[in-house]
Amino acid sequence: MANEVKHLVLTHTKETLEKLPVYVSLRKRGKGIRQQLNSLYPEESDLDRSFYIRALRLPNRTHPDTPVGDESKARVLDIVGEKPKFDFELQNHLQLGEDLDIIRQRRLSHVSGHRSYYLRGAGSLLQYALVNFTINKLMKKGFIPMSVPDMLKGAVFEGCGMQPDAQSSQVYNLDPSQFPDLNLAGTSEVGIAGYFMDHAQTLSDLPLRTVCCSTCYRAETDAGRETWGLYRVHHFTKVEMFGVTANESGTESQELHNEFLQLQKEIFSDLGLHFKVLDMPTQELGRPAYKKYDIEAWMPARGSYGEISSASNCTDYQSRRLNIMYRTPKGELRHAHTVNGTACAVPRLLIAILESYQLKDGRVRVPAILQPFMGTDIIERPPYTPAEYIGPDQRKFTGKPQKSVD
Template sequence: MKRINRQLLKIFNFKRLYSQDVLQKKIIPVLDSEIHLPEPEYDIDFWCNPFNRDLIVKNISKRKSHADINRILQLHQNSHSQEELINEIRKIPNLTDPKVLEYKDNEPCVLRKMGEQPTFRFKPQEFSQIMARLKLLKSDRLGPVTGSKSYILMDDLAELEQALVKYTIKELLKNNFHLISVPDILPSQVIERCGLISDGERKLVYELEPFYGDDLSLSGTAEMALAYKLSNKIFSPHELPLKLAAVSRCYRAEISQLADERGIYRVHQFTKVEMFVCSDQEKSIEIMDQIVALQEKLFGQLGLYYQVLDMPPNELGSPAYRKIDIEAWMVGRKKFGEVSSCSNCTDYQARRLNIKYKTKDDQILHVHTLNGTACAVPRMLIAICETHQKNDNSIAVPKVLQEFMNGKSFIQKSDAPRTKVFKSNQKVN
């Protein structure tokens, strides 16, 4: 016992002397803030094989990509242009599911429609009209608070947002997803490697000013942080599939003047529950079917009428091999609107972030990554409120959400004091 106490005393004295030294000399410990990203492992043998040229050209054309395979083949023959070669390969989108590649007219394939289209004995209203009556949403003239394409939810509508998140998480946990809390600020390189950085010449992400010496951006979806968390990992066979879920704020610098995308349908920031899965290469198609089935269960239990779409090549982001969208019927618009998507990115992201697994015969391969929207709050609010609106200006709360709203079965008008409209007093010179 005395020997242990003497050891503890030595440790204590060492810490005390170290602390005094730090204070006297004003030594500030420096944290390693450098962003450590692996070198991408592009499949150069495939992309630079002349025998694959026609397939790659067709894929690039169908995907409406600006990649140039002829330039890549030319650079590959020049051993002094390795850096430029890699930069050109980086622009190539993922390959496309052969069945999807043959879709004509760039139109999605409707796989199925589920649920019942809602009918009313009164003239139904669209979301913005309903919210104006109930005084639960503010989305215009927000002044210095947040600006355009943003919104404030109040009272029952804010409760409904939280109920949706809690309901979704409960279902995901029952399906063996691990809940992760992720940051909303990420290295821009991570966002780029995950496949979301620009739309032609226009940026789709909010970049932060480099005051701290790093190139950082606001995350567009939790998928990126989850993928970054797994970079430089090698999984054993029994660890796959790895199912992760996260609730985060999503930031999108998107612009739309379409009438059907008015209100909170397309906004600059919103809350979303995201699914992210790492799979071995042979099972990613099966995993994708499982994710879509889970999405359908989530929406079906909310009483929504929806359709499932297999998206054409021109609607796929660079990482996607195949993408399934689900659109819910939006009464006010008298048409379907997208509420979720699920993408199989095969090894596109894994090659850029060094995420691998060991097979049973000790091969080291890149995992396949998949992502799926479990709940994108604004559009879910639109679909639910329009579908379940009542003639007395209330909204019926779906039964599966009532336990997360203290048993509340109807959404009512807000009794909160009205806020004054912001008016700028600044003089324009």
């Protein structure tokens, strides 16, 4: 039809054109088509959005050696250290923390809500000791320290393989009427990835290793999982490793992933913990991970292992979504690969340390590697009388640990 109109315009004057029945008919048909298209544009936009959301849910490829199945199919790669032995009845970390007045978690619903906590005195110092020890160690390994925003746009979460709207049970969304499209990060991985978003690195500078300490916020709305203690909480301090590497030989990100795992093993060995390394199966990878390792430490009072870290090779999954590139000597831009790993998740390590290093009299030994940061080798009972709770909730708490459902 467009060609017909063009031919008529070229072969007639404007005066005669307006009187041609065929031209008038074609114009009328064209107007009708435009009206039909205008009514379809909103539907097209909705379909585009729907396909976009579905595309975001597509996972990364999976390493051919990854075990297939659920968590029960995890492959044990290594077991480090031995379970500590005790000749007395164990206390869990919350009992120890309360008796030493270094942790407060009970009766906070009217203060900060459930799954929140305070660290005080030696508890707070132990957190700082863990963070400082970890960052110092990683800086000596060539990591660059970074501080990142706690609040980030949804596009950065999506680029990392997370969907804030679809994962409201895990991600805190700020009030959209005041802060459109801002979310609290559950890991500094998101903030670090946002730093590299839409930037290109020089090939000769890769791999880049970044370490970041941040407060992490997680909704943890599953009320049936670990409702007591520090294992599942809404906010916690974590030191994260993040790497950006090239993809020239095809093995760079795998090598960096293995390097991150070795560093994690060194950190937890330095802390004197007993732990096992797991090669996680397909159903436990998450969307961005090509391969993932978890480390679980023995937590004596729980009578089980608990996850204290993970390390994921995301290959080019995040870099393609976030436009993280590197430039070759010939000037060519290529997608980088990204690797991330937990270096120190403070609450989980507090559980393992307090329960593994407890003494019969309720005091706790400080791991040797942390003693220079703490200025002591023993966490003693406080020389003062802990504050008495006089609020309305006067229920008695036994402090007995609950069985994990992990």
